[in-house]
Amino acid sequence: MGPLATTVTRLYGTRGWVTLGVCAFLLFVLVPLGNLAIPEGSIFHISTYWVTLIGKIMCYAIVALAMDLIWGYCGILSLGHGLFFALGGYAMGMYLMRQIGREGQYKMDMPDFMVFLDWKEFPWQWWNSDQFWWAMLLVVAVPALLAFVFGFFAFRSRIKGVYFSIITQALTYAAMLLFFRNETGFGGNNGFTDFKRILGFAITTAETRVALFAITGAALLGTLLLARYIVISKLGRILAAIRDAESRVMFCGYNTVNYKLFIWTLSAVICGIAGALYVPQVGIINPGEMSPANSIEIAIWVAVGGRGTLVGAIVGAGAVNGAKSFFTQAAPEYWLYVLGLLFIVVTLFMPRGIVGLYGQLREKWSRRAAA
Amino acid sequence: MRITSILLLLLFSVLARPAAAFDADAVRALVFGDGEQQVAAIAALVADGDARGAQVLEALAEGELKTSGKRILIVQGEKAIDAISGAVLSAPHADAEEIIANNRLRRELAGGIAALKLASADRATRLAAAKELSGGAAEAMLPLVRKALDREDDPGIKGMLEMIAAAMEIKSSDREVRIAAIRRLATSSNRDTKTLLLGVLERKDGAWVEADADLRAEAEKSLRVVEGQLAWGERAGLAFAGVSLGSILLLAALGLAITYGLMGVINMAHGELIMIGAYTTYVVQNLFKLHAPGAFDWYLPCAVPASFIMAAVIGMILERGVIRFLYGRPLETLLATWGISLVLIQAVRTLFGAQNVQVENPAWMSGGVEMLTNVVLPYSRIVIIAFVAVVLACMWLLLTRTRLGLFVRGVTQNRAMASCVGVPTGRVDTLAFGLGCGIAGLAGCALSQIGNVGPDLGQSYIVDSFMVVVLGGVGQLAGTVYAALGLGFANKLLESWSGAVLAKIVVLVFIIIFIQKRPQGLFALKGRSVEN
Amino acid sequence: MSASFKEFSGGAAGELAPARIAGEGLDATHGVVLYLDDISVSFDGFRALNKLSLAIDIGELRCVIGPNGAGKTTMMDVITGKTRPDSGTAFFGQTIDLAQLTEAEIAHAGIGRKFQKPTIFERHSVFENLELSMKTDKRVRKSLFAKLDGAQQDRIAEMLELIRLAGSASRQAGLLSHGQKQWLEIGMLLMQEPRLLLLDEPVAGMSDEETERTAELFLALAGKHSLVVVEHDMAFIGRIARKVSVLHEGSILAEGSLEQVQADQRVIEVYLGR
Structure with missing residues (x-):
């Protein structure tokens, strides 16, 4: 019955593994060496600016993978993924704030914003926040819990499609308003910044940056492999089936709520981890990360790259954010035009994104040749 | 000046x-x-x-x-x-x-x-x-106030002056003068009167600051009266604020009730069409300032149709150029229209600058009716409430009494069938979308009279207006009205005890929970279940 | 042609033995597999089902006919848990109250449903369509680590033969012809090994030959499964019918053999108008 098994069962073929190997080499050997070992001024030197930028984009790529899992493979468009990203970031940020110690502007034990607000003791949210393991636990648990509870009720009530998207947008909007308040205890408008150390290492040194970069790279590769495992498993096929014909899946005897809840929560956790990696690299987290605009941008990364393909998500995150870095420096007033047009062009003309462009064009040509 | x-x-x-x-x-x-x-x-x-x-x-x-x-x-x-x-x-x-x-x-x-x-x-x-x-x-002003009181013949001002005099006299050294002043204070509904009377009733270290028990009893009596009046004023003010916010939400959501509710097009650029309406009002205002400063007070009646047409035309261009290719693909429509909103925001920034622009009220809209001394109902808000009512009535008539309305309802119910019986579905789509966008423009015109006009104006309304439509039930005009007014009231009521931001959060969370219970919204029809 | 059915119903009998089909906990001791009693459903004043009562015996092949809007699809919605009845009871076997279960649980208990419009997973291959609908542990964790064993592969292969799609196993299901899609959906239903099959217009859009084969298949299935077939194609009904129920305005108007029903004065009125 061998030839009947038409489903993919291997993670990657030889070519795939080789490509991954090359990527790993670039991430873990070439960039660290290029930044640390090769002196500045040499054309092979990779500046810290680039290390941070690529590190940042890799965080976005992880988010894009999470978005692709839920949107590309399960058809659920979340407009609130920025919230999970920010929650992971805030969980990490709390720890980083505690690591500042007495080096803040007020030279006090408490973070500057608390001193400014004249708080005498830490609010309950900050319990145990000076422990790294606790921060790591929060990074995973907070997005997971929120996603699980929200998803449980939403999926159980059969909220789907645009409805779900709008509700997630409202969720992140509400959270943003909440975090803007000083009383919430997370620094209000300004959020957290001016970090000094992580695990005792000075956060701005090249070595720490490269280490964070490599960890982010490892997280990205790990997420990619995990996502790949999921999408080629039977579970992945069920998710895709839910996307295409949910009621048929239900009448096949699958409890689709559980499936959606699983992938939704997993996606949120991945976002949280990406946020936790993002904050020490860019050195700031504020409620702006929760704005609806940020969340919807994640969708466009995936759409640009090609949703429903994992490589597409990564490519899209890289392409859009690369363009963003370029434009915000070279011609900031044009960036919104570019981004806006990108939304329009991709949805109208490139339904399969950059990755699918080749196939799309080839089909067109062959059709033209046939005609 | x-x-x-x-x-x-x-x-x-x-x-x-x-x-x-x-x-x-x-x-x-x-x-x-x-x-x-x-x-x-x-x-x-x-x-x-x-x-x-x-x-x-x-x-x-x-x-x-x-x-x-x-x-x-x-x-x-x-x-x-x-x-x-x-x-x-x-x-x-x-x-x-x-x-x-x-x-x-x-x-x-x-x-x-x-x-x-x-x-x-x-x-x-x-x-x-x-x-x-x-x-x-x-206190030194007392003689002057007295003198003015003798001369004054305007009842409103006279009343106020009496309160002012009483406030001064309450600190007098003459006991009789003080008691008379306290009694007179009972007729005031001014917020400060309460503080004044409370001052007489102050305690320090367990002992009354004011030694005279009679005086305190009088003060207490007056205080109760004043508090009662204040409470009524607050309730009335709250109700008005609720209706006012509700009418604004309704105006912002009405257009969406057509484009999203009836046509099923999820237009994330709706807020930007509101913004365009506001900027059109700004431009009309400037034209009047430049060419007809004498008629400046009457710029608004010109701005209303101008903003409607401007937003409607832009809406129709969008429908023809982008949205009609995406019918039946709501998530793609969502993304594409979001892109449109970004382009529109940036275009306005390029044309008018990123700063807020100044839109002045015409003279007849500034000021307000004073219901009680602590409740002032601004004319601008009253005018907007009336305006919303008129727009709502027009829309209702248009949808239920005209051929276009019939076509719109027909197309939204069964596109293929409508097409078969000769309804030009494409044109109806464009017109209906234009109508929805035009109403967004009207909303912008109204909002320009009470709030800041800037490129980000629309962004702050988009989540709210979608919430209104979703809560009211998609495709339900009546539901939209109830939802908008209900949300307006709820928001203001919560605001009065928890602050504006927290109120908004509570309302959003409430909607999120509510939608779980009734995914079809407040007033949705329970349709026959269709496959998929 | 019919050889393949014999092979299926005979050769693979071990796989489809009643004990396995019965599903866990289905108590059909009284010989009734489905029992609807006094079911009413209304949508905003419109009564889709009006005190409908219906009993399906084990192994029975029941045809349900009725004019448009008679409530046939709503009846299926109630049985499969998609619509909750306003009043009345629906029992699967003696003990399973369908009103308490979700769609997935009902499917799991042994009721399979074919939709009016073929609903298959268009972007999956034919093989995957069958794989996903196969009766297995359908919980999340199991699916994540699921691997097809030899017996399961065999079952899929047999089904592919039966529904004549063996040559298209790796084809994308969306590319199949309409009739093939209908067959694939029937195949998916059978992969679930249901006790009761609900088939909503199974031969719509099929060629005469395909219709004939479908009739043969249903006749072969009856006895081992219970079938409820909703159809407008009277020729097809005539080919397979044993007992026919006529649905009108949400309740059963007449029941009996096709000839009896067709002779019934009320039925003629309903169909031809007065």
Whole structure:
């Protein structure tokens, strides 16, 4: 019955593994060496600016993978993924704030914003926040819990499609308003910044940056492999089936709520981890990360790259954010035009994104040749 | 501009009365004396009620009073007047030093000037002065207020002055005067009255500050009356604020009720069409300012159709150019229209700058009806509520009584069938979408009268208006109305005890939970279940 | 042609033995597999089902006919848990109250449903369509680590033969012809090994030959499964019918053999109008 098994069962073929190997080499050997070992001024030197930028984009790529899992493979468009990203970031940020110690502007034990607000003791949210393991636990648990509870009720009530998207947008909007308040205890408008150390290492040194970069790279590769495992498993096929014909899946005897809840929560956790990696690299987290605009941008990364393909998500995150870095420096007033047009062009003309462009064009040509 | 005109009016009005002696010593004390002497000098000048004294006080408040050696000058631009002699000096006084008034002095000055203005012949000036004094006035002004009270014949101002006098008299040393004042305070619904009465009832270290028990009993009686009135005022104010916010939400959501509710097009650029409506109003306003300043008060009736047409045309272009290719793909529509919204925001930034622009109310819309002294209903809000009602009625008529409405309803119910019976579905789509966008433009026109107009205007309304439509039930005009008003009330009610931001969060969370219970919204029809 | 059915119903009998089909906990001791009693459903004043009562015996092949809007699809919605009845009871076997279960649980208990419009997973291959609908542990964790064993592969292969799609196993299901899609959906249903099959217009859009084969298949299935077939194609009904129920305005108007029903005066009125 061998030839009947038409489903993919291997993670990657030889070519795939080789490509991954090359990527790993670039991430873990070439960039660290290029930044640390090769002196500045040499054309092979990779500046810290680039290390941070690529590190940042890799965080976005992880988010894009999470978005692709839920949107590309399960058809659920979340407009609130920025919230999970920010929650992971805030969980990490709390720890980083505690690591500042007495080096803040007020030279006090408490973070500057608390001193400014004249708080005498830490609010309950900050319990145990000076422990790294606790921060790591929060990074995973907070997005997971929120996603699980929200998803449980939403999926159980059969909220789907645009409805779900709008509700997630409202969720992140509400959270943003909440975090803007000083009383919430997370620094209000300004959020957290001016970090000094992580695990005792000075956060701005090249070595720490490269280490964070490599960890982010490892997280990205790990997420990619995990996502790949999921999408080629039977579970992945069920998710895709839910996307295409949910009621048929239900009448096949699958409890689709559980499936959606699983992938939704997993996606949120991945976002949280990406946020936790993002904050020490860019050195700031504020409620702006929760704005609806940020969340919807994640969708466009995936759409640009090609949703429903994992490589597409990564490519899209890289392409859009690369363009963003370029434009915000070279011609900031044009960036919104570019981004806006990108939304329009991709949805109208490139339904399969950059990755699918080749196939799309080839089909067109062959059709033209046939005609 | 305004201040100088008031100043002039004041000058004329004071000059018109028999001149009292001008107290030059008081002016010197005001300028060269210490804090106490300065306060006394203000009281003296106010008590005199002399025009030149008033001028000096005004100058000090405006920062125009300067010293040059021993001379005291009122410097207004190039012109300088000797404050004592009144002589106009031509020589420039570059070395003149400004007299800095500290906060206490400023307060005294404001009270003093207001007291002087009570003598003005202009009703508006007197009203403004009375309002200023209601906030608290120095005891020294009492005789002046009394005098004004005798002269006053406007009932509104007279009432206010009586309260002001009572507030002063409550601190009097004469017991009878005090009790009379406390009784009179019971008729006031001014917020400050409550504080005043509470002051009489204050306790310090377990003992009454006020020793006289009768007086306290009177105060308590008055306080209860005042509190009752205040509570009513607050309730009325809350209700009005609720209706007002509800009407704004409704206006923002009405267009969406057509494009999303009826047509099923999820238009994330809806907020930006509101913004375009607001900017159109701004442009019309500027055109009037430039070409027809005399008719400026009537720019709004022109701006209303202009913003409707502008937003509708842009909406129809979007429908023809982008949205119609995405029918039946709601998530793609969502993303594409979001892109459109970004482009529109940036386009407005490029055209008008990133800063907020100034849209002025026409004169007939500024001010308000005073229901109770603590509740003022601004005309602008009242006009908007009426406007929303009119728009709603028009829309209802359009949808239920016209051929276009029939077509729209037909197409939304069964596109293929409508097409078969000869409805030009494409054109109907475009027109219906244009209508929805035009109403968004109207919303922008209305919003420009009560809020800031900037490129980000629409972003702040998009989540709210979608919530309204979703809560009301997609495709339900009546549901949209109820949801908007309900949300308006809920928001204001919560605001009154938890603050604006928390109220908004609570409302959003409530909607999120509510949608779980009734995914089809408040008023959705329970349709026959269709496959998939 | 019919050889393949024999092979299926005979050769693979071990796989489809009643004990396995019965599903866990289905108590059909009284010989009734589905029992609807006094079911009413209304949508905003419109009564889709009006005190409908219906009993399906084990192994029975029941045809349900009725004019448009008679409530046939709503009846299926109630049985499969998509619509909750306003009043009345629906029992699967003696003990399973369908009103308490979700769609997935009902499917798991042994009721399979074919939709009016073929609903298959268009972007999956034919093989995957069958794989996903196969009766297995359908919980999340199991699916994540699921591997097809030999017996399962065999079952899929047999089904592919039966529904004549063996040559298209790796084809994308969306590319199949309409009739093939209908067959694939029937195949998916059978992969679930249901006790009761609900088939909503199974031969719509099929060629005569395909219709004939479908009739043969249903006749072969009856006895081992219970079938409820809703159809407008009277020729097809005539080919397979044993007992026919006529649905009108949400309740059963007449029941009996096709000839009896067709002779019934009320039925003629309903169909031809007065």
